[in-house]
Amino acid sequence: xxxxxxxxxxxxxxxxxxxxxxxxxTMRKWREIFGVSQTELADYLGVSSSVISDYEGGRxxxxxxxxxxxxxxxxIHIDEKRGGNVIRAFSKTIGSDLPTDAILDMREFxxxxxxxxxxxxxxxxxxxxxxLMDRKLYGYTVVxxxxxxxxxxxxxxxxxxxxxxxxxxxxxxxxxxxxxMIAIRVQGMKPAVVVLHGVKKLDELAVKISERExxxxxxxxxxxxxxxxxxLRRLVEKKEKEV
Numbered sequence: 001x002x003x004x005x006x007x008x009x010x011x012x013x014x015x016x017x018x019x020x021x022x023x024x025x026t027m028r029k030w031r032e033i034f035g036v037s038q039t040e041l042a043d044y045l046g047v048s049s050s051v052i053s054d055y056e057g058g059r060x061x062x063x064x065x066x067x068x069x070x071x072x073x074x075x076i077h078i079d080e081k082r083g084g085n086v087i088r089a090f091s092k093t094i095g096s097d098l099p100t101d102a103i104l105d106m107r108e109f110x111x112x113x114x115x116x117x118x119x120x121x122x123x124x125x126x127x128x129x130x131x132l133m134d135r136k137l138y139g140y141t142v143v144x145x146x147x148x149x150x151x152x153x154x155x156x157x158x159x160x161x162x163x164x165x166x167x168x169x170x171x172x173x174x175x176x177x178x179x180x181m182i183a184i185r186v187q188g189m190k191p192a193v194v195v196l197h198g199v200k201k202l203d204e205l206a207v208k209i210s211e212r213e214x215x216x217x218x219x220x221x222x223x224x225x226x227x228x229x230x231x232l233r234r235l236v237e238k239k240e241k242e243v
Contacts, residue, residue, distance in 0.1 A: 005087055010072045017068050027063070027071060028056040029112060033138055033166060034075045034086050044074045085165075102147040104172065105140075105229045111239045112136035115193050115216055118168055121235045122228055124195065127202065128210035128217040135216065137192050139167040140232055142225075145180060146173050170195040170232075172225050177206035181217070185209050195220050197228055 013030050020026040031041060031052075038056075042049040054060040055067075063071065079086045116133045118140075119126060126133065148171075169191040171180045177196045182205075184190060190213055196202070197220040210217035222228045 006076055009087060010076060013072045013075070014068050017063070017071075018065075022058065023062045024056045024058045024060075025111060029138070030075060031056075032112065032136060034079055036075060036078050040078065041071075041074055044078060045070055102144055104142040104144055104225065105232065106142070107232065107236050108139040109137065109236060109239045111242055112138050112166075113235060113239060115168075115218075117235065118193065118195070119218055121231045122170075122195065122197075122218075122220040123222040123231075124218040124220050126216060126218050128207050129214060130216075132193075132214070132216045135192050137166060137168050140170055141167060142170045142172065142229060142232070144173055145171040149179060165189055166192045168193045168195055170197065170220070170228070172197045172228070174198045175200050176203035177217075177219075178203040181206040181209040184215065185213060190215050192216075193218060197222070197225070 016030070017023050017026045031038070038049045038052040042052050045052075051060070055063060076087065113136070114133065115126070115135050115137065118124065118137060119133070169180070169184070171177075171194070174180065174196040175198070177199055180194060180196065184194065193216045194210065195218045196206075199219050202219060207217060220228060222231060
């Protein structure tokens with residue numbers, strides 16, 4: 001299954017860990033992206049969960065090449081057993097050619113942020129699924145909703161997720177929010193959170209879809225697109241300094 005994609009993803013993970021100033025934090029980031037618990041990973045590797053915890057907490061020396069290889073293989077194997085969702089999400093980014101007018105910004109976080117941190121950064125108001133504010137995000141994509149509707153195919157839409165669905169999809173020039181939420185429901189792959197910017201009157205159907213799909217919905221009240229993107233990039237820079 002997706003052999004080239006698996007190899008590319010494995011190289012990316014191993015490279016990030018090897019080059020990271022804090023390999024343990026990077027290992028934790030990728031473990032959480034794959035949705036694997038410390039216990040599950042430890043069982044697969046045949047070690048105690050405290051070993052995983054010690055690596056992630058920096059209490060063990062930086063992992064060697066053999067340890068990194070086993071770590072990466074474990075994540076990919078576990079994902080395959082679950083249906084390969086992370087591998088498939090990553091494969092969507094390979095050779096992607098998205099309409100440049102539709103994508104305003106697309107970044108990954110060096111360390112995960114919570115939805116609450118995102119809300120604070122963009123003057124957001126959460127209108128559905130308040131109980132999921134602690135959900136972790138590993139990136140964001142800012143989309144011009146008008147260009148997206150006019151230019152993007154269904155396949156293009158899936159590429160908005162980058163290498164993980166655990167991200168914020170942020171739609172600008174939104175009038176009611178109905179179209180973005182319908183698109184997400186139809187596509188099947190769900191982001192960790194949806195942000196709407198420019199809303200004039202929020203559609204009740206958008207809220208109902210958000211609640212049904214368990215995808216938190218945020219309305220950003222920040223002044224304009226430039227201010228929105230600037231605030232998001234400051235959040236990226238903040239996380240880079242924490243690494």
